[in-house]
Amino acid sequence: MNDHQSAVPVLIIVVPLLTAFILPVLGWWKRAAVFPVALAALAFSFGASIMVAREVLTVGPIRYFMGGWAPPWGIEYHIDHLGALMLLLLSFITLLVGIYSKKSILKELPEKEVPFYSVYLLLVAGLTGIVATADMFNLYVFLEITSLASYALISIGGGAAVVSAFRYVILGTVGAAFYLLSVGYLYGVTGSLNMADLASILPDLYQSNAVLVAFAFFVIGISIKMALFPMHAWLPGAYSDAPSAVSALIAATTTKVAAYVLIRVMFFVFEPRFSIEMIPVTELLSWMGAIAMVLGSVMAIAQSDLKRMLAYSSVAQIGYIVLGVGLANATGLTGGLLHLVNHSFMKGCLFLVAGAIVYRTGLRKISEFRNLSVKMPWTCAIFTVAALSMIGIPPFCGFFSKLYLTIGAVEAGKWLFVGVILFSSVLALAYFMNVIRYMYLPQEEPTEAGDVAVRNEAPWTMLAPMLTLAAGIVLLGLFNGEIVSHFLEHAVPAGLASSGNLTNLLNLAR
Amino acid sequence: MGDLIVDHINSIIYIVLMMIGFYAMTGKTNLVKKLVGMNIFQWSIILFFVSIGAKRGSTIPIVEGEHGHGAELVLEASHYVNPLPHVLMLTAIVVGVATTGVALALLLRIYKGYGTLEEDQLLERMRASSDAR
Numbered sequence: 001m002n003d004h005q006s007a008v009p010v011l012i013i014v015v016p017l018l019t020a021f022i023l024p025v026l027g028w029w030k031r032a033a034v035f036p037v038a039l040a041a042l043a044f045s046f047g048a049s050i051m052v053a054r055e056v057l058t059v060g061p062i063r064y065f066m067g068g069w070a071p072p073w074g075i076e077y078h079i080d081h082l083g084a085l086m087l088l089l090l091s092f093i094t095l096l097v098g099i100y101s102k103k104s105i106l107k108e109l110p111e112k113e114v115p116f117y118s119v120y121l122l123l124v125a126g127l128t129g130i131v132a133t134a135d136m137f138n139l140y141v142f143l144e145i146t147s148l149a150s151y152a153l154i155s156i157g158g159g160a161a162v163v164s165a166f167r168y169v170i171l172g173t174v175g176a177a178f179y180l181l182s183v184g185y186l187y188g189v190t191g192s193l194n195m196a197d198l199a200s201i202l203p204d205l206y207q208s209n210a211v212l213v214a215f216a217f218f219v220i221g222i223s224i225k226m227a228l229f230p231m232h233a234w235l236p237g238a239y240s241d242a243p244s245a246v247s248a249l250i251a252a253t254t255t256k257v258a259a260y261v262l263i264r265v266m267f268f269v270f271e272p273r274f275s276i277e278m279i280p281v282t283e284l285l286s287w288m289g290a291i292a293m294v295l296g297s298v299m300a301i302a303q304s305d306l307k308r309m310l311a312y313s314s315v316a317q318i319g320y321i322v323l324g325v326g327l328a329n330a331t332g333l334t335g336g337l338l339h340l341v342n343h344s345f346m347k348g349c350l351f352l353v354a355g356a357i358v359y360r361t362g363l364r365k366i367s368e369f370r371n372l373s374v375k376m377p378w379t380c381a382i383f384t385v386a387a388l389s390m391i392g393i394p395p396f397c398g399f400f401s402k403l404y405l406t407i408g409a410v411e412a413g414k415w416l417f418v419g420v421i422l423f424s425s426v427l428a429l430a431y432f433m434n435v436i437r438y439m440y441l442p443q444e445e446p447t448e449a450g451d452v453a454v455r456n457e458a459p460w461t462m463l464a465p466m467l468t469l470a471a472g473i474v475l476l477g478l479f480n481g482e483i484v485s486h487f488l489e490h491a492v493p494a495g496l497a498s499s500g501n502l503t504n505l506l507n508l509a510r
Numbered sequence: 511m512g513d514l515i516v517d518h519i520n521s522i523i524y525i526v527l528m529m530i531g532f533y534a535m536t537g538k539t540n541l542v543k544k545l546v547g548m549n550i551f552q553w554s555i556i557l558f559f560v561s562i563g564a565k566r567g568s569t570i571p572i573v574e575g576e577h578g579h580g581a582e583l584v585l586e587a588s589h590y591v592n593p594l595p596h597v598l599m600l601t602a603i604v605v606g607v608a609t610t611g612v613a614l615a616l617l618l619r620i621y622k623g624y625g626t627l628e629e630d631q632l633l634e635r636m637r638a639s640s641d642a643r
Binding site for chain 1: 532541545548555562598605609617620632636
């Protein structure tokens, strides 16, 4: 092992993992210490992610060899620009949701904070591990750690959530099994599990049937994990029945990480020319994304429950990300990646707001939200910011990722998808405006004295993370050019069609 | 045709097992049967991995020879079984056991909460309890 090799990239994953196992012992000794220790581990992960991102930006991608074994024999951790951005995003969101969860867990899951924070940290370790690893089988293990942790977190509250979690177990395991099968076929023909090694061996084998089968199984398996329509059946129940903090955490992270894996394997393990020209998988993905965008939004309009509406909206947003991948040009993929980051902020924020409303008023039905803006003015304002961003109103971040996607679709000459993006945004306008309208409507019968104009804002430990995310939505929008030029430009593989529009756009954005 | 079956017997067996598991997961209404189907599905892939590591007429991957002299021996890869798929499957088995454990725990909770593991009855009772709320 190189002496100067820093262990920081590994500590991002190892510290939450070890803390997850220390917490049960700690909780048995002193329950009050559990939350601060868990938060310290999350904060450490975030700090380490910042260090790693700085190093990636100044020096270049980081490679770490586990135990000093060089690849392809050992397990390699490889963090490039996209990976660094994902680590920052994941550790930031998990830290914020961690701060938020204290009050909401005390109320929703009394006496369960020890198992909750243990599993929470396991989930964080799994998510960051998926991003950092450059080994296909190691990725499978992290994928399953993430899934197992999310099954447990979803079901922790009992009731209908347990049934939703069981459905997720069955479908999630099928997805993981398909992924494993794909790894098996790749290993069978190449004898390697390291991503960079696979990328150098595979081009000679693109004609092989085994490679085609492996690729097909991979796309299906990961599509189930990222809840791409029509494999989204597990998502609405799991998101809407889970405890509030868990909904926000899982909605903001797990499907995004699966989308990251899709991009990583499609464009870095396989070459773009394989995924785009040799088999029409990008064409297929863009159609599935477009259908998800329309049907997810239509289903969202039909919901009367806020969390269920947000869950169906997630199905639609996954469609945007996949459409960006499927457009198969530099602008489209940039839009998809930017939407991945933006949606993580927006949907995390929206689910936190939904949780805060449940925390203070116990309301979930949208039609019961009348007069809410008087009771919880800050919460409603934050919801409005996030919702406007979801619809795609400048200067919020959602506008810019949709702009990139639209230009990408124009560049690809696929005018139908331009229409779909706009149509889906109009549908988003419909379902979000419905909620905002109810929030700012006055009470129907203002005679009930006890119910009127009592200000009852969420506690500040819940409000602060929501405000941070809302500020993040604005900042991501204002500085989207910086993110694209520092991180995402490096994340777009060389083989993708690039028309120079991206640089023009960037200059405009600056 | 006969040769095709003999040559690909491992693939055929894993696909048949996989389809049995898939049928149980989708066609059965009892949740325990769904779980059993999920297990068959997982194990079929583990069997597939083990079978791609196997080789006829080969031995365990340990180099014979005197202590300290292994490096001079000429190693023929075809004489040895590739141990890596089997080692990977040890991890996959652990993952499978963990998944089964979590799923069984969920089933216990479902049975305690609703008193049934039949999907149609369960949906009925869930609807009834959400209406009551």
